[in-house]
Amino acid sequence: MTWTWFHRLASPPHIYGLAGRLTPWFAWPAALLIIAGLWGGLVLAPPDYQQGDGFRIIYVHAPSAWMSLMVYTTMAVAAAVGLIWRMKVAHAVAASCAPIGASFTVAALVTGSLWGQPMWGTYWQWDPRLTSELILLFLYLGYMGLRAGFDDVQRADRASAVLAIVGVVNVPIIHYSVTWWNSLHQAPSVMQLGKPKMPLSMLTPLLIMLLGFTLLFVALLLVRLRAEVLNRERAANWIREAVSA
Amino acid sequence: MRSLAEFFDMGGYAAFVWPSYVITFGVIALNVYWARRALERARVAARRRLASQGEAR
Numbered sequence: 001m002t003w004t005w006f007h008r009l010a011s012p013p014h015i016y017g018l019a020g021r022l023t024p025w026f027a028w029p030a031a032l033l034i035i036a037g038l039w040g041g042l043v044l045a046p047p048d049y050q051q052g053d054g055f056r057i058i059y060v061h062a063p064s065a066w067m068s069l070m071v072y073t074t075m076a077v078a079a080a081v082g083l084i085w086r087m088k089v090a091h092a093v094a095a096s097c098a099p100i101g102a103s104f105t106v107a108a109l110v111t112g113s114l115w116g117q118p119m120w121g122t123y124w125q126w127d128p129r130l131t132s133e134l135i136l137l138f139l140y141l142g143y144m145g146l147r148a149g150f151d152d153v154q155r156a157d158r159a160s161a162v163l164a165i166v167g168v169v170n171v172p173i174i175h176y177s178v179t180w181w182n183s184l185h186q187a188p189s190v191m192q193l194g195k196p197k198m199p200l201s202m203l204t205p206l207l208i209m210l211l212g213f214t215l216l217f218v219a220l221l222l223v224r225l226r227a228e229v230l231n232r233e234r235a236a237n238w239i240r241e242a243v244s245a
Numbered sequence: 246m247r248s249l250a251e252f253f254d255m256g257g258y259a260a261f262v263w264p265s266y267v268i269t270f271g272v273i274a275l276n277v278y279w280a281r282r283a284l285e286r287a288r289v290a291a292r293r294r295l296a297s298q299g300e301a302r
Contacts, residue, residue, distance in 0.1 A: 034273075042266075043252075053256035060269035100276055107272040111265040118261050216273065223280040227287035234294070243291045 010089045012229045013238035019222040019229075027219035033212030040205030048202075057115040059205055063213040064107035068136055069171055071101030071217060075143075076168035079161035089225075091157035092232060094164060095147060096224035100217060102140035109133060120184050128177040129185040132170060139167040153232060 008014055041059030048055035075097035082090035112130065113123045124130065143160050150156035178185050189197045198206070233239055255262040 047256060052258060054258035054261060056255065056258075056262050057265045060265050064269055064272070099279065103272050103276055107269045110268050114261045114265045114268075118258055216276075220276050220280045223284050227280075227283040230284075230287035230291050233291070239291050240295055243288045243295070 010087055012089065012233055012236070013242070015089050016226050016229050016238075016242055019226045023219055023222045026215045026222065030212050030215035030219055033208050033215065037205045037209035037212055040208060045202045045205055046199075051119060054115070054118050055202075057111055059209050061108060061111040061115055062206060063209045064104045064111060065133070066210055067104035067213050067217060068101055068108050068133065069174060070214065071097050071104065072136060072139070072164075073168065073171055074217075074221075075101060076164045076171075079164040082157060083161045083165070088157075088232060089229070091161065092225055092228035093221065094161065095157070096221055096228050098140055098144050098147075100220050100224070102137060102144065104213075105133065105137040105140060109137065116184070125184055127184045128181040129174065129183045132174040132177050135170055136167075136174060139163070139170060143167075 037059060041056055045056070045059075047053050075094045078090045078093040078097065081087055082094060109130075112133075116125070117123045143163055146163055147156045147160045150159065175188075177183060178187050230239065230242070253259060253263075
């Protein structure tokens with residue numbers, strides 16, 4: 001088996017060009033899906049029989065929370081690949097993930113808090129789901145702080161990768177926290193195959209939003225990855241062509 | 246179809262629903278801005294590096 005395709009894929013000039021070409025193919029569908037999901041969630045979906053129109057927070061809260069977990073998992077896998085195979089591009093992917101994930105974790109926490117007040121009577125509770133999500137935010141911030149503490153990129157890559165990989169144990173804890181412990185937070189309503197708990201008129205806009213946010217993440221990651229790859233290259237000839245345009 | 250006033254009232258939950266949407270779309274907008282700024286800064290820095298290498302030769 002030949003590995004040339006793999007090395008070509010992982011080479012900085014190839015990644016820089018490929019990421020640039022792919023970005024619009026993710027950014028525009030993401031924008032269209034999010035607009036469609038917004039219309040579906042705010043206008044087309046019927047009010048909930050218990051929560052009235054208050055339940056519509058789900059269309060921004062659940063996608064933000066999904067982002068917080070998916071981005072962290074991507075970051076940890078990329079960090080592991082970088083650490084094991086000494087692949088610089090994988091480390092660049094991991095480093096690009098952190099600010100995106102951290103900001104959507106903040107969105108998940110704040111929108112959850114705004115949902116909790118009218119439904120549970122409190123903005124915050126030291127509940128397993130809420131606490132583990134807050135720990136996720138600290139993991140992202142710790143990862144970024146640790147990277148910022150190194151002048152040498154390769155040492156920053158290795159040290160922060162270890163933190164990202166160790167912290168990934170928090171991801172299943174967040175997901176299963178509502179099943180394992182008594183939690184104020186409701187049980188999952190989407191990730192239940194076979195018996196969806198929501199009518200299709202409510203579920204469809206949510207699925208559209210989840211897909212839209214996922215594509216948005218890929219588009220943001222591609223742009224940030226190009227920046228990371230450029231910053232990591234020293235005196236390579238391809239850069240002259242890349243930045244002259 | 247609901248009236249526009251009813252839509253903005255969100256069944257009395259306006260004070261919680263609208264801030265949630267504003268914050269989430271604010272985070273999206275910031276992410277788009279930050280990502281584009283990061284790429285632009287990286288390009289500027291790369292051009293500067295190339296220029297200083299040119300002088301050294």
